[in-house]
Amino acid sequence: MKNYIYSCLILLLTLGSSCKTGSKLPKITPAVITEKTGYDSDDPAIWYNEKAPEKSIVFGTDKSSDGAVYAFDLSGKILPEKTLKNIRRPNNVDIAYKVRINDSTYSAVLAFTEREKRQIRLYSIPEMKPLDNGGFPVFSDETTVDFDLPMGIALYRPSNSEKLYAIVSRKQGPKSNYLYQYELTANQGVFQSKLVRKFGAFSGKKEIEAIVVDNELGHVYYSDEQHGIRKYYADPNKGSEELACFGGAHFEEDIEGIALIKTTDTQGYLIVSNQQKGEFNLFNRENNAFVKAVNLGTTATDGCDGYHRSMGPLFPNGIFVAMNDDKNFYFYDLATIIP
Template sequence: MKKFFLIFLLGILFYSCTDKLPTVPATVVSEKVPHDTDDPAIWVHPTDASKSIVFGTDKDTDGAIYAFNLQGKIIPDKVLKNIRYPNNIDIEYGFKMFDSTVVDIMVFTERERNQIRLFSVPDMRPLDGGGFPVFEDETNINYRRPMGVGIYKNPINQKISVIVSRKTGPKDNYLYQYELISDAEGVRSEFIRKFGKFSGVKEIEAIAIDDELGHVYCSDEGVGIRKYAADPSKGNEELAFFGNENFSEDMEGIAIAAKPNGDGWIIVSDQQKGQFNIFSRKDHHFIKAVNLGTTETDGCDLVIGFFDKKFPKGLFVAMNNQKDFYFYDLGLLGFN
């Protein structure tokens, strides 16, 4: 009898730990890529949001950056191939070139070449002369492998910089920041600081930057979410550490939904549980979890606003480990 009761209790415990919330089905599932999807980034068309593009990395030595329309179909002439293990990707708007033209830009990490890449979008024109090396002062080659990337546009001076994380590294100064500068010789990246703690447990991949509030968030996998000032002049002190009690194992991709007056949400992938945890943008308290049906999600991105009839509240995109990306109307996450 005691043995039966013990088995019964263990069964209840297992069910409670593995039971998932009801699945919210995706609005659109993208076409599949050849290797291994990782991280998406949304570019919003300036005059017709229905023509916006979702970019996503396909992680492999023979990797690529894929481009999808809002129907999830690959746009062949926007695909960048022959990328050596692209990892994370980000989009920013309004980068001023030396000739006074203004372009939107895409940055992604190319891990096997120890560099980041810079392209203008949507014309997919390289601006980096083949790539910008990162972590150059590291003598340990393993500490030079870039993973995560986020772009920060300072709302006051309009300067644009890139924050990069890596596959592994020291427990201090895990993140490096580089300013993007356009001059008569082209575009270059200039190192401006190193900062950020690392637990040493797994890795820091996901990075998301809140331009308006000037904050950078990164997922120290298996440990918690770290927050810093994105503007180097504000210092390198860790401003917050949260979320560690809300995840089954790894916290991964981060997306920020910015609302007026500092309101909004921070959405973070609970990777092994296959859910997303949602926190307050203002004070980081846990709000709720949602199950969007993806598995082993590395990266996610979102934009608030009307895109088309399928995405009237905004677009949320999450990587799925079946070599594709899931697209959702933001209203499906319970936000209006």
């Protein structure tokens, strides 16, 4: 009997240690919860409308073989006329501003990965016009099975030039050169893609999905999910030496979505999803030091994004958007999150 009781206690302790703790921090209530997507919400990106900030748009991927990139207004309602349907497993999405389309036209652009077609897509905003002649193949030189399935994406628009780059990660990959960087060049309204760099270490522990670029400071960050946040130069001409790997001790398990919040041209925060803990960790933009954690009440957050300028009465201090594991996204006024 004693051996039986002892065995039961050991089992209970083992089960208890494997349970996710959940956040003990006070919960921050979202200002808006969006309408639901069809399948599996994943990653958001925010388009700031310069002419009418209150009419800005939040885009969010819906991950499925019959997926979509949904467009939401700031009240969380789906905008059917801006939503892209029939996308083959869209995963991550990003936006760049003031991109040269032709000799006299500049536009914001939206890029996302289309995993099952092994490509990335590029559209103008707010027209939602395709700029890619059907898509740009990625990882096309890869010979290992399933090492060519794109997952994460971030656009790099250097502050001192008109170049545009897409940095792409994959569902599975090697321990070096996990990311590919492509230069996207317009020719009378249609873009072409050219591979310019392979880079990025991988711990081999899980996968690399979330990527964000700091255009002003010239850095790219990505989540090596159960290891740390890795930092490199975004400019391919500055080399591919790792600058830092930080933050791992502040996460329970998976290090997920990354958002960059600017408070000035050089100051601000990286906000990173601590997925199993149900929290988000804030790191100093300049020195990458840990600042604090917050509980936003979301579950199993993959992707997140933020924008620092006012967007009308609901978001007077800017907006933060987090994916929630119920086919939706949560919107917060930025002042409820950053110090």
